[in-house]
Amino acid sequence: MRNFLIILIFCSLQNLWADESTKGTALFKKVDPSVVAIQIERSGGSGFIITEDGYILTNGHVISDGTKESPLRYSKKITVILNDETKYQAKVIGHCMDPDIALLKIIPNKKLIPVTLANSSKVQTGQKCYALGMPVGHKRTLTSGIISNKERVINTFTTVLQTDAAINPGNSGGPLFNDAGEVIGINTYKGGGQLLGFTIPINVAITLKEHFLKFGYFKRAIIPFFFTQNIYEELSKTLGVPHGVLVVHVESNSKAFKAGLRTADIIMKKNGDDVKVKTIADLLKFEWEMTTQEIGSELNLLIKRNKNNKLIEINIKAIMEEDQPAISSGKQLGEINEMTYNELGIGVLPVVTLSKYMYYIKNSGVIVSKSQTNTPASYAGIFQSYLPDLISKINDIPINSVNEFEVEMNKGLIKKSKFIKLEIIRGKIKFNTVIKPNYKLINKKIGLIILNQSPKFYKIIHRTLISLGADIFVYSKDGSQIEIKSKKRGDFDYIIDAHKKISELEKNSLDAMIILDDDKLINMNTPIILKDKINKMGENSKTICAIGNATIFIINAGDSFLKIKVTSSEVISNQLIKLKSNFTGKNVESDENIITCTGIDESNILSFLAKIKLNLDN
Incomplete structure (x- = not known):
C-alpha cells in the first residue's frame, strides 16, 4: 500500500511538471513573435511590441548613452531585431531613467504581432510569471517563477514587482508575463542576490507611453514645494486620525504655502478620495497619483490641522504645474545638462529647488558638479563632493544661473585674463580663489x-x-x-x-x-x-x-x-x-x-x- 501511494504521488508530480512544461511551451509560442532584441553601439537589451505598426517599449537605460554633461542623451543608432532576425532602425519617441522606460518606433514592412497588456494593479504575490528576453547575449530565453512581492520599495520613483524568475543583464526592457501571456511588467533590475529580480509595473509604463507620445518626455506635475510622510499605526494613534498623509515640510512662500498648506497638516482626502498612506509603498502610490495628475488641473485637498489642541478641517485648492528637471542623485544622472569647461577641469549645474534641500544651499550661484585633478579648477582649490562648492561670483559679478556663469567665464577667457576670480561658498564659509587658464593655443x-x-x-x-x-x-x-x-x-x-x-x-x-x-x-x-x-x-x-x-x-x-x-x-x-x-x-x-x-x-x-x-x- 505504501509503495502504491509513493507511485501515485510520483505520477501526480510528473503530471504537474508536464502541465507546467506544456503551459510554458504554449506561452512561449504565443508571445515570442512580440519580443525583440535591442542593440546599440556598446550594449543591448530586450523590448516588446505594443502596436501592429511598430511601437516598442523597453527600458530607458537600454538605449541611454547619457553622461553628466548630457544625461538625457541616447544612442544614435538603435537596432531592433525581431524573432525572425529581421532588423530595423528605431527612433526614440521618448525616454526616462526613473521610471526606467523608453518608447521606440520602427517602420516595419509588415503588420507586427503586439503583446496583450494586463492591469498590473491586479497582480498578486505568489502568482506564476514568465520572463522572456536576451540575457547576457543569449537569444530568446524564457525563465519562470512567481511574484515574490507585488509592492517592493527599492529607492525608485514607484514601487516595483519582485520576482524570482531569473533576470540578468540583457533581460532589461523585456516583458514579464502572467499565466495568460499578458504583460504585467517590464524587467529592469537585478537584485544583489540570486533569484532576486525587479520589474516596473506595466501600468506605470502605459502612463509614460502616453506622455512620450504627447510631449516627448515624462511631464511630471507638482504643487511646489512640500514633503510628506506615511502615517503608520503608532503615528495614527498619536495624531488621533484614522488615516491620511502627514505634511512634514512646506517651503515658505512656495505655491503650496500660498495655497494654505502648512507643516504638520494631515491630508485626509485628495480630489474627494480618502487618503490612506500607512506604508512607504502607499506613500509612493500617493505621490505617483499627484505626479501624473494633468498639469493645469485643480488639486483639492481636505486637511486636518491642530489648532489649540483641536483638529480642524480646511479645504485647500491649487493648480498643478510642471515639475523642474530632476537633479542627479545616487546612480541617477538626472535631467539637467552639466555646463563643462574641460580645459579648466570644471563643470557646473544650476540650483533648483530640490538641490537647495539636498545640499543646504541658501545663496544664488551654480553648483560645482565636476573638479578634475591636476587642472586649473583643482589647483584653485575648488571641490566636488557630497556637499559641493557653490560659485556665487565671477570677477565680482553675481552669478544667478548657468547662462550667467558661461557669459562671465567666457568674457574672462576671450580677454585672455591671466586670472579669473571666483567667489566660492562652501557650507558656511565664503572665500575667493582664482582660476589660472593654461592658454596653450594663444594667438592661434x-x-x-x-x-x-x-x-x-x-x-x-x-x-x-x-x-x-x-x-x-x-x-x-x-x-x-x-x-x-x-x-x-x-x-x-x-x-x-x-x-x-x-x-x-x-x-x-x-x-x-x-x-x-x-x-x-x-x-x-x-x-x-x-x-x-x-x-x-x-x-x-x-x-x-x-x-x-x-x-x-x-x-x-x-x-x-x-x-x-x-x-x-x-x-x-x-x-x-x-x-x-x-x-x-x-x-x-x-x-x-x-x-x-x-x-x-x-x-x-x-x-x-x-x-x-x-x-x-x-
Missing part, C-alpha cells in the same frame, strides 16, 4: 564655419578653444546671429554671434578651420569660396577640420584630398566610399593636417579637439 586663429542654421556641438567647441586661448572667428552665410533652440529637456537655448560672412573667408589668415556638422549638410554643394579656402590652407599646411557630415566638403574640394585618410558620420560614409576617398571609419582621423571625426557624441568631439590642440601646439 581658428575659424568656425557654419553652413546651416543648426550646427552641432558649437558650445563645447567654442568653450574648449577659448579656454586654450585661441582667437575664434565665426563665419556664417550672411554673418548674422543664429538662434539655437534647445531640443531636449534640461538643455539651454543660446545665440551664436557670427563675426563674418563665409564670402569673407579669403580675407583672413587662419591657422585652422573647423567646418561644423549639421544634419542638412548632406544636401549641400561645397561653396566655391570654401573650396578655394580649403585648397589654399592645404597648400600652406594649415589645419583643416570637419565634423560628421561636413567631411564631404573637404573631399569635394579637389582630387588631392581623396588620398588623405578621413572619417565621417555614418550617413555620408557610403558617399565617401563611392567617391573613392581614403575613408577609414575611425572615430577620429588625422592625416597631413586634415582632422575629421564622426561627430557621434561629446566624447568624440573632445577627442577631435585634442587632436587639433596637439596639431596646432607642435
Whole structure:
C-alpha cells in the first residue's frame, strides 16, 4: 500500500511538471513573435511590441548613452531585431531613467504581432510569471517563477514587482508575463542576490507611453514645494486620525504655502478620495497619483490641522504645474545638462529647488558638479563632493544661473585674463580663489564655419578653444546671429554671434578651420569660396577640420584630398566610399593636417579637439 501511494504521488508530480512544461511551451509560442532584441553601439537589451505598426517599449537605460554633461542623451543608432532576425532602425519617441522606460518606433514592412497588456494593479504575490528576453547575449530565453512581492520599495520613483524568475543583464526592457501571456511588467533590475529580480509595473509604463507620445518626455506635475510622510499605526494613534498623509515640510512662500498648506497638516482626502498612506509603498502610490495628475488641473485637498489642541478641517485648492528637471542623485544622472569647461577641469549645474534641500544651499550661484585633478579648477582649490562648492561670483559679478556663469567665464577667457576670480561658498564659509587658464593655443586663429542654421556641438567647441586661448572667428552665410533652440529637456537655448560672412573667408589668415556638422549638410554643394579656402590652407599646411557630415566638403574640394585618410558620420560614409576617398571609419582621423571625426557624441568631439590642440601646439 505504501509503495502504491509513493507511485501515485510520483505520477501526480510528473503530471504537474508536464502541465507546467506544456503551459510554458504554449506561452512561449504565443508571445515570442512580440519580443525583440535591442542593440546599440556598446550594449543591448530586450523590448516588446505594443502596436501592429511598430511601437516598442523597453527600458530607458537600454538605449541611454547619457553622461553628466548630457544625461538625457541616447544612442544614435538603435537596432531592433525581431524573432525572425529581421532588423530595423528605431527612433526614440521618448525616454526616462526613473521610471526606467523608453518608447521606440520602427517602420516595419509588415503588420507586427503586439503583446496583450494586463492591469498590473491586479497582480498578486505568489502568482506564476514568465520572463522572456536576451540575457547576457543569449537569444530568446524564457525563465519562470512567481511574484515574490507585488509592492517592493527599492529607492525608485514607484514601487516595483519582485520576482524570482531569473533576470540578468540583457533581460532589461523585456516583458514579464502572467499565466495568460499578458504583460504585467517590464524587467529592469537585478537584485544583489540570486533569484532576486525587479520589474516596473506595466501600468506605470502605459502612463509614460502616453506622455512620450504627447510631449516627448515624462511631464511630471507638482504643487511646489512640500514633503510628506506615511502615517503608520503608532503615528495614527498619536495624531488621533484614522488615516491620511502627514505634511512634514512646506517651503515658505512656495505655491503650496500660498495655497494654505502648512507643516504638520494631515491630508485626509485628495480630489474627494480618502487618503490612506500607512506604508512607504502607499506613500509612493500617493505621490505617483499627484505626479501624473494633468498639469493645469485643480488639486483639492481636505486637511486636518491642530489648532489649540483641536483638529480642524480646511479645504485647500491649487493648480498643478510642471515639475523642474530632476537633479542627479545616487546612480541617477538626472535631467539637467552639466555646463563643462574641460580645459579648466570644471563643470557646473544650476540650483533648483530640490538641490537647495539636498545640499543646504541658501545663496544664488551654480553648483560645482565636476573638479578634475591636476587642472586649473583643482589647483584653485575648488571641490566636488557630497556637499559641493557653490560659485556665487565671477570677477565680482553675481552669478544667478548657468547662462550667467558661461557669459562671465567666457568674457574672462576671450580677454585672455591671466586670472579669473571666483567667489566660492562652501557650507558656511565664503572665500575667493582664482582660476589660472593654461592658454596653450594663444594667438592661434581658428575659424568656425557654419553652413546651416543648426550646427552641432558649437558650445563645447567654442568653450574648449577659448579656454586654450585661441582667437575664434565665426563665419556664417550672411554673418548674422543664429538662434539655437534647445531640443531636449534640461538643455539651454543660446545665440551664436557670427563675426563674418563665409564670402569673407579669403580675407583672413587662419591657422585652422573647423567646418561644423549639421544634419542638412548632406544636401549641400561645397561653396566655391570654401573650396578655394580649403585648397589654399592645404597648400600652406594649415589645419583643416570637419565634423560628421561636413567631411564631404573637404573631399569635394579637389582630387588631392581623396588620398588623405578621413572619417565621417555614418550617413555620408557610403558617399565617401563611392567617391573613392581614403575613408577609414575611425572615430577620429588625422592625416597631413586634415582632422575629421564622426561627430557621434561629446566624447568624440573632445577627442577631435585634442587632436587639433596637439596639431596646432607642435
